[in-house]
Amino acid sequence: MAALLVALSGLSLSGCGVGNGGTDGGSSGAEMVETPEVHTLPSLTSSEIEAMEEIYAPGLFCGNLDLTNFDLPIFTDFLGLETKVITAPVSKAEDLGLVLSKAAAPEQVFLYLDPMAVSSEEGSEELAAFVQVVRDFADTHSDTEILCMMASHPLSTWVGLPEEEETEIMGAYETWMKELSGISKTYVFFHGYERWLILNGTNFVGELPNSDIAKRLMLLSFADRKYRVDEGNCGECLGILTGHIAKERENPTVYPDLSGCDVVLLGDSIIGNYSNSASIPGVISGLSGARTYNLGKGGAVGSTKDPVEDINSFLSMLRAFRDGEVSRSPENCPYKESLERYLADDHSGKKLFFVVNFGMNDYFAGNPVMGAGPEDETAYEGAIREGIRELKEAYPEAVIIVMTPNPTTFFENGTIPMYDHGGTLEEYAIAAKEAATAESVLCLDNFTELGITPDNANLFLEDGVHYNEAARMIVAERVIYTVATSVP
Numbered sequence: 001m002a003a004l005l006v007a008l009s010g011l012s013l014s015g016c017g018v019g020n021g022g023t024d025g026g027s028s029g030a031e032m033v034e035t036p037e038v039h040t041l042p043s044l045t046s047s048e049i050e051a052m053e054e055i056y057a058p059g060l061f062c063g064n065l066d067l068t069n070f071d072l073p074i075f076t077d078f079l080g081l082e083t084k085v086i087t088a089p090v091s092k093a094e095d096l097g098l099v100l101s102k103a104a105a106p107e108q109v110f111l112y113l114d115p116m117a118v119s120s121e122e123g124s125e126e127l128a129a130f131v132q133v134v135r136d137f138a139d140t141h142s143d144t145e146i147l148c149m150m151a152s153h154p155l156s157t158w159v160g161l162p163e164e165e166e167t168e169i170m171g172a173y174e175t176w177m178k179e180l181s182g183i184s185k186t187y188v189f190f191h192g193y194e195r196w197l198i199l200n201g202t203n204f205v206g207e208l209p210n211s212d213i214a215k216r217l218m219l220l221s222f223a224d225r226k227y228r229v230d231e232g233n234c235g236e237c238l239g240i241l242t243g244h245i246a247k248e249r250e251n252p253t254v255y256p257d258l259s260g261c262d263v264v265l266l267g268d269s270i271i272g273n274y275s276n277s278a279s280i281p282g283v284i285s286g287l288s289g290a291r292t293y294n295l296g297k298g299g300a301v302g303s304t305k306d307p308v309e310d311i312n313s314f315l316s317m318l319r320a321f322r323d324g325e326v327s328r329s330p331e332n333c334p335y336k337e338s339l340e341r342y343l344a345d346d347h348s349g350k351k352l353f354f355v356v357n358f359g360m361n362d363y364f365a366g367n368p369v370m371g372a373g374p375e376d377e378t379a380y381e382g383a384i385r386e387g388i389r390e391l392k393e394a395y396p397e398a399v400i401i402v403m404t405p406n407p408t409t410f411f412e413n414g415t416i417p418m419y420d421h422g423g424t425l426e427e428y429a430i431a432a433k434e435a436a437t438a439e440s441v442l443c444l445d446n447f448t449e450l451g452i453t454p455d456n457a458n459l460f461l462e463d464g465v466h467y468n469e470a471a472r473m474i475v476a477e478r479v480i481y482t483v484a485t486s487v488p
Contacts, residue, residue: 042088042089043088043089043090043091043095044086044088044089044099046094046095046098049090049095049098049099050098053102054102054103055084055103055104055106056105057082057084057106058081058082058083058106058107058108059075059079059081059082059084059106059107059108059109059110060083060084060086060100060103060106060108060109061075061084061085061086061109061112062085062086062090062096062099062111062112063090063111063112063113063114063151064089064090064091064092064112064114064117064118064130065089065114065151065207065208066087066088066089066208067087067088067089067112068087068208069205069208069209069210069211070085070087070112070218071085071087072211072214072218074215074219074222074223075110075222078219078222078223079108079222079223081108083108083110086099091117092126093129093132094133096130097133097136100133103141105141105144106141106144107143107144107145108144108146108147109137109144109146109147110147110148110149110222111134111146111147111148111149112148112149112151113130113148113149113150113151113176113180114150114151115150115151115175115176116151116153116172117151118130118172127172127175127176130176131175131176131179131180131183134146134148134183135183138184138185138186139184142184142185144185145187146185146186146187147186147187147221147222148180148186148189149188149217149221149222150173150176150189150190150192150229151192151207152190152191152194152198152209152217153192153198153204153207154198154201154203154204155198155199155245156201158244158245159245159249159252170238170241170242173190173234173238174234174235174238177229177231177234178230178231181229181230181231181234182230182231187225188228188229188230188234189220189222189225189226189227189228190227190229190234190237191217191220191227192241193237193238193240193241194469194470195244195470196278196283196470196473197209197213197278197469198241198244199253199287200277200278200286200287200473201286202282202285202286203278203286210276210277212276212277212278213276213277216276216278216469255287255288255477255480256288256480256481256483256484257288257289258284258288258289258480258483258484258487259288259289259291260349260350260351260487261288261290261291261350261351261353261487262290262291262292262293262345262350262353263284263291263292263293263353263354263355263479264292264293264295264321264342264352264353264354264355265280265281265292265293265294265295265354265357266295266296266314266317266318266321266355266356266357267295267296267297267300267355267357267358267403268296268298268299268301268360268361269296269298269299269300270296270360270405270406270466270467271294271295271296271355272294272295272296272297272298272300272333272334272335273296273298273466275294278469278472278473279294280467280472280476281293281294281476283472283473283476283477284476284479284480284483287476287477287480288480288483288484290480290483291345293339293341293342294334294335294338295317295334295335295338296334296335296357297317297329297333297335299312299361300312300313300314300317300358300361301313301314301358301361301362301365301367302359302362302367302380302383302384302387303367303368303377303378303380303382303383304316304377304378304383311328311329313383314356314358314384314387315383315386315390316328317335318387318390318391319390320339321342322390322394324339324343326339326340351397351486351487352395352397352399353399353400353401353483354391354395354398354400354401355401355403355479356387356388356402357402357403357405358380358384358405358432359380359405359425359428359429359431359432360405360406360408360428360465362380362405362422363405363408363414363418363423363424363425363428364410365418365419365422366418366419366420366421366422367379367421367422368380368421368423369381369423369427369431370382370431374438380428380431380432381431381434384402384431384432384435384436385435385438385439388400388402388435388436388441389439392439399442399483399486400439400441400442401441401442401479401482401483402432402433402435402436402442402443403432403443403444403446403475403479404428404429404432404433404443404444404445404446404447405425405428405429405446405447406446406447406450406452406460406461406467406471407447407450407457407461408461408464408465409454409461409464409465413425413454413457414426425447426447429445429446429447433445442482442486444475444478444479444482446475446478450471450475452471459471
C-alpha cells in the first residue's frame with residue numbers, strides 16, 4: 001500500500017528542495033462545493049496611479065492580477081507590518097513602476113505576478129520590462145526586501161492550453177524566476193506545481209486562489225518563506241508542473257461521483273483544525289461532489305471517563321450529533337457549524353457515511369489502549385467499539401469507516417508510552433483496526449499504509465502531528481475510493 005502514496009502524490013512530494021509545511025491558513029466554513037461568482041476588477045490606468053497619494057505604509061502589496069482574494073490581515077496579524085494592499089490589477093510594467101514610485105520608504109514590497117497575464121502581443125519585451133522595473137526599484141531602495149509570489153493556476157487551465165502556448169508560458173515563468181531571484185534582496189516563491197493545489201478546482205475562483213487558499217499561500221511564502229525558487233531549482237519545479245500536465249492530458253483524472261452521499265467526519269484536530277477547500281472534508285467534497293460535514297474538534301479523544309462531562313470525546317460528540325445537541329459545542333467551531341448545517345439539510349435519498357478518526361490525543365494523554373473488556377469506554381478500543389455500535393443502532397443503513405491515527409515524530413516517533421497506562425502510538429492504531437474488525441466496519445490504516453516514516457515525515461506532516469495539504473489530499477482520496485466501493 002505504500003505504493004499508493006507515490007501513485008497519488010505523483011512528483012509533487014519530491015518537491016524542489018522547498019518545504020510545504022508551516023502555519024495553518026485554514027478558516028471555518030461549509031464543506032459543500034460552491035461556485036463563487038467570478039468577478040475581476042479592471043486594471044488601474046496610468047492616470048489613476050498618478051493621482052494616487054504617496055504611500056507611507058512600511059509594506060506594499062500589488063500585482064498584475066486582481067488581488068481581492070488576497071486582501072487579508074496577514075501582514076499585520078503574522079508579520080506585524082502595516083501594509084497598503086492595491087487590489088486592482090497593475091497590468092503593465094510601466095504602471096507597476098509608477099505604483100512603486102509612490103512608496104516612500106517601504107520595508108517590504110510584496111508582489112503577485114503572473115506571466116500568463118502578459119499578453120502574447122506584448123511578448124518578451126513586456127516580460128523583460130517587468131523585471132527591469134523591479135531591478136530599478138531594488139537599486140534605489142537597497143534596504144527594502146522584495147517578495148514575489150508567482151501565480152498558480154488550476155491544472156485544468158494548463159491542460160486546456162495548446163502545447164505551443166504552454167511551452168511559451170513555461171519559458172516566461174522560468175525567465176521571471178531566474179531573473180527576479182537574481183536581484184538583490186528579492187525572493188521568489190512558487191506553489192503552482194503542487195498537486196494538492198492545482199488538481200482540486202475548488203481551491204480557485206476562476207484563475208485566482210479562493211480567499212482561504214490565498215491566505216495559506218501568503219503565509220507559506222511571506223511568513224514561513226517556504227516554496228522559494230531561484231535559478232538553481234526553478235527548472236525542477238516547472239518540470240514537476242509539466243509532468244502533471246502531460247499526465248493529465250494522457251490520462252485525465254476522473255473521481256467517483258459521490259453527489260448522492262453525505263459524509264460525516266467525527267474526529268480530532270486532524271479533521272477539525274482545517275475546514276477550507278484543502279481540508280480532508282473539503283477535498284472529499286471538491287473532488288467527488290459528496291456533501292461533507294466536519295465534526296472534528298481539536299484535542300478530542302476516543303476514550304472517555306464521563307461522556308456527559310467529556311464533551312471532546314468520541315462518545316460525547318457522536319451522541320450530541322445523534323441527539324442534535326448544538327448547544328454542547330462552542331461558537332465558531334467547525335463541529336457546531338457542521339452540526340447546524342446537517343440538521344438543516346434535507347437528507348432524503350442520500351447514502352450516509354461516517355468517518356471516525358481518533359487516537360492521536362489518546363496517545364498524548366496516556367489513555368489506556370485496552371480496558372477491562374470490549375465495552376470499557378474509559379479505554380480507547382472499548383470506546384471506539386461502543387461508538388460504532390451506537391452509530392449502527394442510530395443509523396442502521398449507514399456505512400462506517402474507521403481511520404487509524406497517523407504517525408507522529410514526537411516522543412521518538414510515538415514509541416514512548418505516555419504516563420502509567422498509555423501505550424505506543426502503534427498500539428492505538430492496532431486497536432483501531434481491531435475495533436473495526438470486531439464490529440464489522442471498514443478501516444483505513446493511515447498509520448502504515450501512507451508510507452510515512454521518520455525519514456520522510458516532513459513531506460507529510462506540517463508540525464510532526466498534523467497532515468499537510470499534500471497528505472490531506474491523499475487521505476481524502478482514500479476516503480473517496482472507499483466510499484465509492486460502498487455505493488450501490
